[in-house]
Amino acid sequence: MKAATLPVELVDVHTRFGKQVVHDGISLGIHAGELLALIGGSGEGKTTLIRHIAGLSKPDRGEVRLFGQPFAAGTYNERRLRRQRFGMLFQHGALFSALNVFDNVAFPLREVGGLHADEIHTLVMSRLALVELDPQQAWLMPSQLSGGMVKRVALARALALEPELLLLDEPTAGLDPERAAGFVKLVRNLHDSLGLTVVFVTHDVDTLLALSSRVAVLADHRILACETVEEIMCLTHPFIDNFFHAYHRRDEPMTPWAR
Amino acid sequence: MRRGSRSAGPRLQRVDGGIHLHGDWTLAALRPRLMVLRHQLGTHRQNAVWDLSQVSRLDAFGALLLWRTWGGSYPETLIMPPALANSFERISHAPIVEEPRPARLERLLTRIGKGALNIVDNLRGMVELIGHIVDEVCRLPWHPREIPLRETSAAFYKDVVCALPIAALLGFLIGIVLSYLSALQLQNFGAETFLINILGLGVIRELGPVLVSILVAGRSGSAITAQIGVMRVTEEIDALAAMGVSRYQRLILPKVLGLTLGMPLLVAWTSAAAMIGGSFSAWMQLNIDLVSFFERLPAVVPIANIGIGLVKGAVFGLAIALLACHFGMRIKPNTESLSSHTTTSVVASITVVILLDAIFAVLTRTIGVAR
Numbered sequence: 001m002k003a004a005t006l007p008v009e010l011v012d013v014h015t016r017f018g019k020q021v022v023h024d025g026i027s028l029g030i031h032a033g034e035l036l037a038l039i040g041g042s043g044e045g046k047t048t049l050i051r052h053i054a055g056l057s058k059p060d061r062g063e064v065r066l067f068g069q070p071f072a073a074g075t076y077n078e079r080r081l082r083r084q085r086f087g088m089l090f091q092h093g094a095l096f097s098a099l100n101v102f103d104n105v106a107f108p109l110r111e112v113g114g115l116h117a118d119e120i121h122t123l124v125m126s127r128l129a130l131v132e133l134d135p136q137q138a139w140l141m142p143s144q145l146s147g148g149m150v151k152r153v154a155l156a157r158a159l160a161l162e163p164e165l166l167l168l169d170e171p172t173a174g175l176d177p178e179r180a181a182g183f184v185k186l187v188r189n190l191h192d193s194l195g196l197t198v199v200f201v202t203h204d205v206d207t208l209l210a211l212s213s214r215v216a217v218l219a220d221h222r223i224l225a226c227e228t229v230e231e232i233m234c235l236t237h238p239f240i241d242n243f244f245h246a247y248h249r250r251d252e253p254m255t256p257w258a259r
Numbered sequence: 260m261r262r263g264s265r266s267a268g269p270r271l272q273r274v275d276g277g278i279h280l281h282g283d284w285t286l287a288a289l290r291p292r293l294m295v296l297r298h299q300l301g302t303h304r305q306n307a308v309w310d311l312s313q314v315s316r317l318d319a320f321g322a323l324l325l326w327r328t329w330g331g332s333y334p335e336t337l338i339m340p341p342a343l344a345n346s347f348e349r350i351s352h353a354p355i356v357e358e359p360r361p362a363r364l365e366r367l368l369t370r371i372g373k374g375a376l377n378i379v380d381n382l383r384g385m386v387e388l389i390g391h392i393v394d395e396v397c398r399l400p401w402h403p404r405e406i407p408l409r410e411t412s413a414a415f416y417k418d419v420v421c422a423l424p425i426a427a428l429l430g431f432l433i434g435i436v437l438s439y440l441s442a443l444q445l446q447n448f449g450a451e452t453f454l455i456n457i458l459g460l461g462v463i464r465e466l467g468p469v470l471v472s473i474l475v476a477g478r479s480g481s482a483i484t485a486q487i488g489v490m491r492v493t494e495e496i497d498a499l500a501a502m503g504v505s506r507y508q509r510l511i512l513p514k515v516l517g518l519t520l521g522m523p524l525l526v527a528w529t530s531a532a533a534m535i536g537g538s539f540s541a542w543m544q545l546n547i548d549l550v551s552f553f554e555r556l557p558a559v560v561p562i563a564n565i566g567i568g569l570v571k572g573a574v575f576g577l578a579i580a581l582l583a584c585h586f587g588m589r590i591k592p593n594t595e596s597l598s599s600h601t602t603t604s605v606v607a608s609i610t611v612v613i614l615l616d617a618i619f620a621v622l623t624r625t626i627g628v629a630r
Contacts, residue, residue, distance in 0.1 A: 084287055097593035102358070112286060114293045115320070122323055126353035135356040143592050161286060162318040193345060 005068030013062035024221035040218030087158030168200035277308035284321030414517030430529035434536025459560035467530035476608035487587025522576025563627030
């Protein structure tokens with residue numbers, strides 16, 4: 001084995017939209033096998049950062065390295081192979097609305113080419129089983145699915161090529177607490193059994209506590225800290241206080257409102 | 260035989276009766292050599308000794324490939340590190356569930372039935388839409404504050420004013436072409452002066468309204484359908500309803516009014532452009548100068564034709580707007596539905612315009628034609 005290359009490495013990333021500065025020198029290394037959470041106030045560019053990692057947008061200055069190489073490096077084919085090494089789950093699923101569940105999950109497999117139809121069938125069904133979807137639901141259209149199911153199908157699609165890296169943009173947004181907890185458990189199980197590296201953006205404390213092995217806090221356009229949850233909770237910063245405030249208060253006994 | 264170096268690519272070696280697999284057996288690694296490996300795997304028996312201990316990585320596809328080679332069960336002698344067993348577990352339990360498909364005759368009957376019901380449903384939706392609009396129109400005079408003047412003005416600007424340049428160009432070119440071709444034929448009979456009759460009647464009464472309708476159906480009809488459709492998909496129409504704002508009043512009526520009132524003007528503009536183009540061509544080809552062309556025009560084309568052209572324009576505009584709104588409201592939240600309904604909207608608009616034109620031709624056969 002070579003010296004372990006980091007799946008994701010951000011080096012001094014600067015981003016601005018017009019005059020608005022979003023990232024002002026962000027450096028972050030993500031290790032293989034970790035579950036890294038990105039948290040930060042709204043407008044701090046969490047989603048933009050994850051889009052940088054996925055290569056959907058480019059920083060104005062600085063470099064994003066995936067599996068040890070800059071995004072634009074290599075030939076067309078090498079770049080494509082590198083892209084197949086990660087999967088991304090979009091906030092609203094981004095399922096192809098004209099294709100049914102089966103074809104959505106089969107899409108990346110068919111893109112690879114060279115696979116027989118029955119092989120694709122088996123692989124799709126095994127992916128659906130992985131995200132705990134019923135095989136009968138494979139023939140539904142995305143518009144017939146509930147929010148939680150859309151996320152599961154999108155996850156199955158992101159996992160179709162067995163990526164090493166999984167990027168999740170707000171994985172539990174729009175799910176009720178019970179479904180959110182179920183989804184978090186699912187991602188954890190997949191992480192354990194497939195040995196994934198997971199990077200996710202969230203603003204839900206429950207998801208953060210249940211899923212992350214390390215937390216990167218984006219505040220004031222920089223990475224404020226990148227530690228475990230316990231260490232982050234000890235820090236004092238207006239954003240961190242605010243973020244966990246609601247959580248702390250929830251543990252206190254509920255006092256009845258004015259009688 | 261055994262090569263010392265260890266590459267990441269998948270390899271398969273036969274070593275005294277046993278089959279040794281090396282390297283990464285993942286989809287990405289297998290893909291470049293898939294044909295060769297499939298062939299190599301196909302020549303080996305399930306009852307050979309399979310040694311997977313040198314496999315560095317195995318994903319679901321690699322596992323599936325081996326699983327199928329083995330005929331759907333583990334071979335009798337298999338040397339495999341336990342870490343790889345997971346991949347086999349996952350694919351061996353994947354169920355085979357075919358898409359439920361009804362029988363052929365049933366499919367055919369369902370299709371015919373659905374098509375018929377769809378027509379009925381469309382007609383009912385259309386009647387409903389017209390009913391709602393009439394209802395709104397009858398209510399508005401008592402609530403003048405709610406008349407959607409701004410929205411109508413916006414629709415008028417977008418669908419009519421913005422279409423002026425392209426409509427003028429279209430009319431001008433058609434006028435030139437029509438005039439040139441007619442002139443060539445008329446010269447054979449020495450009936451050059453009748454060019455003005457042909458152009459005047461043909462353009463003002465027939466071609467002008469129909470051409471503009473086709474242009475507007477493609478330009479505004481599709482835009483209206485797509486806009487209303489996307490507003491449905493993004494729940495904007497529901498948001499309007501939740502605020503107690505009638506979508507018929509704010510969304511549909513302005514577009515219907517804008518097109519119904521604007522189309523006659525667009526028809527007049529296009530017909531005028533066509534007459535100018537035609538007169539130029541007549542001047543070049545037949546040496547009929549512009550002044551005498553426009554002096555003769557009112558004498559040979561009865562004024563009623565302009566009225567017919569303008570009324571046609573209004574009716575066609577109304578039809579296009581109604582159809583565009585109707586199909587927009589039927590769009591379901593997926594991209595396929597959006598594209599198919601936009602296409603249907605334009606095709607239906609053009610078809611209906613031509614049908615209406617035929618009806619007009621029958622109804623007005625005694626008006627404005629010199630015999």
